[in-house]
Amino acid sequence: MRKARDLIFGTIAAVCAMAALAVLCGLVFVIARRGWPAMNVSFFTEQIRLVGASGGILWNLVGTVILLATAFLACTPFAIALALLERVWLRSHPARRWLRIALYTANGLPSIVFGIFGFIVFVQWCGWGKSWLAGGLVLAMSMLPTVTIVLIERIAAVPARYVEAAAGLGLRESQIVWAVLMRQSWGGLITGSLLGLARAAGETAPIMFTATIFAGATFPRAIAESPVLTLPYHIFILAQDSFDPAVGSKLWGTALVLLGLVFSLSLAALPSRLRIHEESNV
Amino acid sequence: MTRAFSWLLSLGALAALALLLGVFAWQSGPVWQHEGAGYVTGGKWFFRQHEFGALPMICGSVVVALVALIMAAPLGLGAAVFIAEYLPRRSRLAVKMLVELLAGVPSVVYGLLGILLLRDWVYETFERFDPLSGDTLLTAGILLAVMVLPTVVTLADDALRAVPATQRRAARALGLTRAEAIWSVCLPQARRGIGAALLLSLGRALGETIAVFLVVGRQDNNLPVQLLGAGQTLTSKLGGSETNIAYGDPLHWGAMMGLGLLLLLLTGAVTLLGSLKGRRDA
Numbered sequence: 001m002r003k004a005r006d007l008i009f010g011t012i013a014a015v016c017a018m019a020a021l022a023v024l025c026g027l028v029f030v031i032a033r034r035g036w037p038a039m040n041v042s043f044f045t046e047q048i049r050l051v052g053a054s055g056g057i058l059w060n061l062v063g064t065v066i067l068l069a070t071a072f073l074a075c076t077p078f079a080i081a082l083a084l085l086e087r088v089w090l091r092s093h094p095a096r097r098w099l100r101i102a103l104y105t106a107n108g109l110p111s112i113v114f115g116i117f118g119f120i121v122f123v124q125w126c127g128w129g130k131s132w133l134a135g136g137l138v139l140a141m142s143m144l145p146t147v148t149i150v151l152i153e154r155i156a157a158v159p160a161r162y163v164e165a166a167a168g169l170g171l172r173e174s175q176i177v178w179a180v181l182m183r184q185s186w187g188g189l190i191t192g193s194l195l196g197l198a199r200a201a202g203e204t205a206p207i208m209f210t211a212t213i214f215a216g217a218t219f220p221r222a223i224a225e226s227p228v229l230t231l232p233y234h235i236f237i238l239a240q241d242s243f244d245p246a247v248g249s250k251l252w253g254t255a256l257v258l259l260g261l262v263f264s265l266s267l268a269a270l271p272s273r274l275r276i277h278e279e280s281n282v
Numbered sequence: 283m284t285r286a287f288s289w290l291l292s293l294g295a296l297a298a299l300a301l302l303l304g305v306f307a308w309q310s311g312p313v314w315q316h317e318g319a320g321y322v323t324g325g326k327w328f329f330r331q332h333e334f335g336a337l338p339m340i341c342g343s344v345v346v347a348l349v350a351l352i353m354a355a356p357l358g359l360g361a362a363v364f365i366a367e368y369l370p371r372r373s374r375l376a377v378k379m380l381v382e383l384l385a386g387v388p389s390v391v392y393g394l395l396g397i398l399l400l401r402d403w404v405y406e407t408f409e410r411f412d413p414l415s416g417d418t419l420l421t422a423g424i425l426l427a428v429m430v431l432p433t434v435v436t437l438a439d440d441a442l443r444a445v446p447a448t449q450r451r452a453a454r455a456l457g458l459t460r461a462e463a464i465w466s467v468c469l470p471q472a473r474r475g476i477g478a479a480l481l482l483s484l485g486r487a488l489g490e491t492i493a494v495f496l497v498v499g500r501q502d503n504n505l506p507v508q509l510l511g512a513g514q515t516l517t518s519k520l521g522g523s524e525t526n527i528a529y530g531d532p533l534h535w536g537a538m539m540g541l542g543l544l545l546l547l548l549t550g551a552v553t554l555l556g557s558l559k560g561r562r563d564a
Contacts (some may be wrong), residue, residue: 002459009461010368016360020431021377024384027395027428081291089285101554106299108482108553109546110489112520116542117302120309124529144295174284202388205491205521232390232492239394239496248398255391266386270379 031255038253048215048229052238053247057254059218063132063228064261066220067211068197070136075144075196079189080182082144083151088177107145114142115206123210130227132220135211142206143196150195154188155181187272194269198262204232231258306543312536321540327502329528334537336516338505340544342419343515345506346494347487349423350430355480358434365435366442367464378439385432393496396425401497413510417499420509425493430483437482441475441560442468478560485553489545491517516545 046056082103090096115138122134158181166176212233220226231254238251313321317334324335365377401416404424445468453463469476499512500522506513520541528534 002462006459006461009465010364013360013364013368016357017364017377020357020361020435021380023428024381024387024432027392028384028387030395030399031391078291078295081288082295084284084288085292089288101557102296102299104557105550105554108485108489108549108556110491110517110549112489112491112517113302113306113542113546116520116525116539117305119525119529120305121301141298177284198386202386202390204388204390205517208521209525232388235390235394236492236496239390239397251394255394258388259391262386262388263383266383 028259031252031259034249034252035254035256038249039256043250043253047218048234051215051247052234052250054250057231057234057250057257060229060231060234060254061257062219063212063217063230064201064232064258066132066228067135067139067207067230068201070133071139071143071200072193072197074137074140075147076189076193078140078144079147079151079192082148083155084177084181086148086152087155088173088181103145103148107149109142110205111142111203112205114138115209117141118206119209128223129225130209130211130213131223132211132226132228133223135207135228135230138206138210139200139203142203143193143200146196146199147189147192150192151185151188154185154191158184191269191272194265198265198269201265202232202258202262204236208233208236231261303546306539306546310536310539310543312533313540314536316533316536321537322544325503325505327537329524329534329537332533334533334540336537336541336544338503339514339516339519339541340548341506342498342504342513343488343517343545343548345509346419346422346426346498346513346515347484349420349509350426350487351480351484353424353427354431354434354483358431358483359438359476361435362438362442363464363469366439367460367468378436381432381435385436387429389429389490389493392425392429393493396421396493396497400425408510411510414512415499417497417512418510419498419506419513422494422498422513422515423509425497426487426490429490429493430487433483433486434479437479437560438472438476441472441479444475445471474559478556481552481556481559485549485556488552489517489549491521494518495521516541516548520545 043056044061045058047059048057049055082099086096086099086103090099118134118138118141122128122137123130126134128134162180162184163176166180171179207230211227212230213227214233214237215229217227217229220228235251235254235258238247238254313334316332317324321334321336322340323337324333325337326333326335327338365374365381369377401421403416404418404421405413405416408420449467449471450463453467454460458466494515495518498515498518500514500518501512502514502519504511504513520538525538528538
């Protein structure tokens with residue numbers, strides 16, 4: 001009786017795991033199968049024509065890369081500063097706990113909230129209109145907590161004896177920060193940024209009011225009134241009225257490209273995350 | 283120098299977060315003056331008549347997120363039990379990485395799948411209940427369930443792995459079967475962590491915009507009394523074109539910002555609770 005119950009319990013758990021993985025892998029498979037026919041060189045080198053029914057997604061790809069690069073550059077100094085504040089400058093201060101709580105809570109804020117905030121501050125108050133810079137800054141805000149948390153964990157993993165040895169050699173605190181703590185933690189910054197960028201690449205809500213339009217933009221040459229085309233917004237608009245089969249194939253193709261971009265960003269972060277997992281699960 | 287810069291940039295980042303909260307509170311001022319508490323309890327939203335009641339959107343958000351969690355929680359927990367307790371270490375890591383990779387599928391891609399596949403499926407499956415279309419609260423709930431599933435699995439797995447191995451060994455040494463050990467030792471001990479996993483997933487579901495926007499039907503003034511009807515959530519309202527129309531009219535804009543403020547409070551509270559529950563150091 002107990003043996004039978006043991007078996008049933010294990011089977012139910014196994015079935016749940018299979019079902020969950022099947023659903024998730026299944027949807028990736030659906031996108032890959034439907035998107036594959038659209039893949040060819042001209043899909044990546046031409047601009048869209050006939051409201052997405054013809055041509056390629058060159059400028060959408062370029063626009064997404066511009067936004068991601070901007071977000072990465074804007075996010076990095078703040079992530080380093082916040083991580084150092086948490087790990088070093090607030091080492092034994094009660095405010096450190098509040099900083100952590102703020103980071104975790106900010107990490108859970110919905111991306112649409114950042115989008116509307118960017119709309120008020122950059123688009124309206126700064127008078128930029130839709131601009132690549134506004135979109136990049138909004139994405140930077142939304143990924144900042146993720147990057148900071150990963151970096152904090154990596155700095156926390158630097159062995160205490162390194163810091164003690166450096167202090168014993170008479171290094172000042174700022175020298176210890178750059179020669180020991182950060183020197184050991186650049187990988188964490190990269191991993192965190194890749195994870196943050198993987199999420200930012202697929203975000204539509206933060207950029208739809210601030211940075212992106214559906215057609216008619218190429219490379220931005222100014223800050224104000226310089227929107228870009230992006231992959232997620234392209235899918236978002238076409239998905240809402242996609243009765244033309246020609247649009248359909250391009251649409252799935254765009255989704256496949258976006259998925260590929262997101263997966264390669266998170267796969268690039270994988271090796272170092274795997275190492276952390278291994279270390280923490282011995 | 284390092285220290286000063288670190289403080290400066292950190293304070294800048296924290297000021298931006300404070301500004302975000304402040305902007306939503308301040309800009310929603312007019313609607314609180316105009317409607318008072320009726321803004322939260324009112325069921326009618328006619329912006330031309332300057333009548334703003336957010337109750338259908340609040341209920342819509344809560345209903346859709348709960349439907350998602352009710353579907354994702356059992357499946358996700360079962361899968362987590364299998365991954366954490368039954369799989370050997372190497373394959374556990376592999377499956378966990380796969381799940382985390384799938385957690386990164388962009389919401390607009392889920393929206394596309396929802397609009398082109400799930401919508402028709404819901405319409406055909408529930409045809410005898412006479413839904414007006416496939417755009418229903420239930421469709422949004424199912425889609426969100428798939429979206430939060432990887433989050434539930436990976437966080438619940440972390441919670442189960444945090445139970446010390448000695449506890450398992452002691453339970454088995456007392457003659458408990460594997461299932462009994464999991465049921466009466468591991469799960470109770472991981473209760474806090476699992477609760478946190480569910481809360482954080484709920485927070486994600488509440489804040490999700492694009493996928494919900496595409497399949498929820500966006501029908502104003504409908505209290506979500508039946509799941510097979512079109513509805514509106516806080517996020518789908520904010521993501522719509524009304525956000526662009528509203529800027530210019532302080533009262534109407536205030537009403538939109540009020541939705542943002544409600545969303546911030548809702549997700550913020552759930553996430554805060556989740557991260558306080560999950561980590562004792564936070």
